Amino acid sequence: xxxTNLLESGSIMKRSKSKKTALASQNxxxxxxxxxxxxxxxxxxxxxxxxxxxxxxxxAIRTCGLSKRWRYIWTSIPxxxxxxxxxxxxxxxxxxxxxVLSHRDxxxxxxxxxxxxxxxxxxxQYLFNKVIEYAALHGVQEIRINLRAKTSGCPPIEIxxxxxxxxxxxxxxxxxxxPTNISSPFGCKSLDTLHLxxxxxxxxxxxxxxxxxxxxxxxxxxxxxxxxxxNFALCYxxxxxxxxxxxxxxxxxxxxxxxxxxxxxxxxxxVISAPKLSNLSLICNRFRCKIVVASPKLxxxxxxxxxxxxxxxxxxxxxDGLIIDIHELPEPxxxxxxxxxxxxxxxxxxxxxxxxxxxxxxxxFCTVAVTCGAAALEKPECLSYSKWKSLDFGVGSTYxxxxxxxxxxxxxxxxxxxxxxxxxxxx
Amino acid sequence: MAEEKSQASSSKMxxxxxxxxxxxxxxxxxxxxxxxxxxYIDDCEDIETIPIPNVxxxxxxxxxxxxxxxxxxxxxxxxxxxxxxxxQLLLLAANYLNISGLQECLCKAIAKRIENKSPEYVRKVFxxxxxxxxxEEAKLRKEYKWAFEGVDKx
Numbered sequence: 001x002x003x004t005n006l007l008e009s010g011s012i013m014k015r016s017k018s019k020k021t022a023l024a025s026q027n028x029x030x031x032x033x034x035x036x037x038x039x040x041x042x043x044x045x046x047x048x049x050x051x052x053x054x055x056x057x058x059x060a061i062r063t064c065g066l067s068k069r070w071r072y073i074w075t076s077i078p079x080x081x082x083x084x085x086x087x088x089x090x091x092x093x094x095x096x097x098x099x100v101l102s103h104r105d106x107x108x109x110x111x112x113x114x115x116x117x118x119x120x121x122x123x124x125q126y127l128f129n130k131v132i133e134y135a136a137l138h139g140v141q142e143i144r145i146n147l148r149a150k151t152s153g154c155p156p157i158e159i160x161x162x163x164x165x166x167x168x169x170x171x172x173x174x175x176x177x178x179p180t181n182i183s184s185p186f187g188c189k190s191l192d193t194l195h196l197x198x199x200x201x202x203x204x205x206x207x208x209x210x211x212x213x214x215x216x217x218x219x220x221x222x223x224x225x226x227x228x229x230x231n232f233a234l235c236y237x238x239x240x241x242x243x244x245x246x247x248x249x250x251x252x253x254x255x256x257x258x259x260x261x262x263x264x265x266x267x268x269x270x271v272i273s274a275p276k277l278s279n280l281s282l283i284c285n286r287f288r289c290k291i292v293v294a295s296p297k298l299x300x301x302x303x304x305x306x307x308x309x310x311x312x313x314x315x316x317x318x319x320d321g322l323i324i325d326i327h328e329l330p331e332p333x334x335x336x337x338x339x340x341x342x343x344x345x346x347x348x349x350x351x352x353x354x355x356x357x358x359x360x361x362x363x364x365f366c367t368v369a370v371t372c373g374a375a376a377l378e379k380p381e382c383l384s385y386s387k388w389k390s391l392d393f394g395v396g397s398t399y400x401x402x403x404x405x406x407x408x409x410x411x412x413x414x415x416x417x418x419x420x421x422x423x424x425x426x427x
Numbered sequence: 428m429a430e431e432k433s434q435a436s437s438s439k440m441x442x443x444x445x446x447x448x449x450x451x452x453x454x455x456x457x458x459x460x461x462x463x464x465x466x467y468i469d470d471c472e473d474i475e476t477i478p479i480p481n482v483x484x485x486x487x488x489x490x491x492x493x494x495x496x497x498x499x500x501x502x503x504x505x506x507x508x509x510x511x512x513x514x515q516l517l518l519l520a521a522n523y524l525n526i527s528g529l530q531e532c533l534c535k536a537i538a539k540r541i542e543n544k545s546p547e548y549v550r551k552v553f554x555x556x557x558x559x560x561x562x563e564e565a566k567l568r569k570e571y572k573w574a575f576e577g578v579d580k581x
Contacts, residue, residue, distance in 0.1 A: 066555050068559065
């Protein structure tokens with residue numbers, strides 16, 4: 001019978017496949033239970049590395065002094081975690097990083113975390129290059145960078161080329177980074193997950209038609225399965241309809257938060273049409289344009305807003321099984337915002353209008369409290385919910401307070417539905 | 428002997444037997460989260476009771492509970508309940524049973540508890556014997572001087 005070797009997957013035991021024998025064991029557990037053994041020391045290096053990879057490298061290195069066995073364990077931790085905040089002086093941080101790179105053994109680096117918070121917002125290009133080069137040479141799979149840079153008024157930064165040519169890189173997170181090398185000829189070829197926060201793009205003068213184009217070029221939109229963009233100020237001139245994710249053939253998860261278009265430079269329609277997208281989150285964006293949700297495979301849509309958006313439109317072949325989750329930030333709206341409330345209601349109704357072909361719709365939202373107070377409910381004949389069999393309301397914590405207003409909404413929908421068996425299920 | 432067994436899909440139950448004899452009946456999909464158990468099932472299809480000789484009943488109970496409840500909120504609170512001994516034993520169990528989510532959660536928890544502590548503290552907690560001579564130790568402290576700055580009080 002073949003022996004199954006579970007060592008690679010982290011298990012410390014080998015076991016044989018016979019029906020008669022129990023799972024064979026080294027029975028580390030027995031000696032551990034007596035409390036006399038060096039428990040952590042008895043664990044194999046791979047587990048120790050796993051533990052140490054959750055600490056800053058500076059702390060992990062301290063284990064070298066624990067005992068002889070621990071002397072060199074730190075040299076092959078598959079994670080490098082450099083945080084300049086742990087150092088009193090940046091020059092010490094630099095010396096430390098370079099020292100670690102030269103004293104580490106040659107094993108793989110799975111994760112690189114590099115947080116350098118410069119005093120004057122300048123970054124250290126030399127150090128940045130060294131770290132990225134080292135990681136790329138050692139098969140890095142995940143890189144997280146925060147340079148705390150500003151959008152203007154600080155020296156230019158270049159993202160080192162090895163980051164783009166690294167074949168092993170799967171996950172990338174860049175925060176507070178405003179690089180100047182947007183016109184690099186290379187782009188990432190195998191990125192799976194991309195997370196950009198407060199990252200500015202400098203589209204070439206000729207290409208304002210799609211502010212996402214330079215991102216796409218740099219990071220390879222077609223390979224991504226998850227994309228998170230946060231805190232971008234976009235410029236857009238040109239055609240009316242912007243559909244930046246149409247070529248994201250593998251994208252399953254998209255999150256846009258705190259995005260806005262600069263002053264008048266915004267499109268008329270912002271279309272989200274990634275062909276395989278199943279999870280969409282729009283959180284606290286300041287879009288004034290119409291958002292068209294046109295992703296055919298969408299299953300979950302989360303919408304958290306602080307200022308109401310003008311309109312939503314759905315352009316989807318089927319809404320079966322789509323869950324929409326709408327939340328407003330828990331701040332009371334003033335009376336002067338009444339018009340905006342009605343706008344929100346229109347947006348809401350438009351959303352629901354798109355559901356008329358589904359059989360069961362689940363809506364979970366806290367805005368029921370806000371929107372059903374508005375007088376401008378549309379006449380039922382404008383809408384046809386003929387196929388709706390049930391409408392699930394999962395309301396948030398405001399449900400109990402506004403229970404009388406919930407009746408307005410339920411009555412409204414009951415009028416709309418032409419299905420005799422239509423039922424409204426409250427959660 | 429080969430009786431046709433009806434295969435109820437998700438409600439099939441399995442019995443796990445801990446090292447101290449305690450029995451746990453779990454749903455198949457819960458048991459499958461333990462990749463070690465999954466592999467065992469793959470090998471021996473007809474088995475109903477799977478022996479887990481390396482894990483005490485009390486720890487197996489905790490592990491099963493984790494698999495059932497795990498989510499971000501639960502994970503955040505989970506590790507706070509256990510002392511260092513239990514954390515280590517749970518980690519050994521999670522590693523043996525090959526449950527990657529639990530192993531990750533426990534490694535993080537242990538790391539958090541030892542990260543800025545002195546070597547003396549860490550040795551005490553894990554019962555590590557210091558076999559460095561005083562000269563070796565002094566040499567290490569000198570070479571790695573930045574590593575020993577700014578350590579938390581024990």
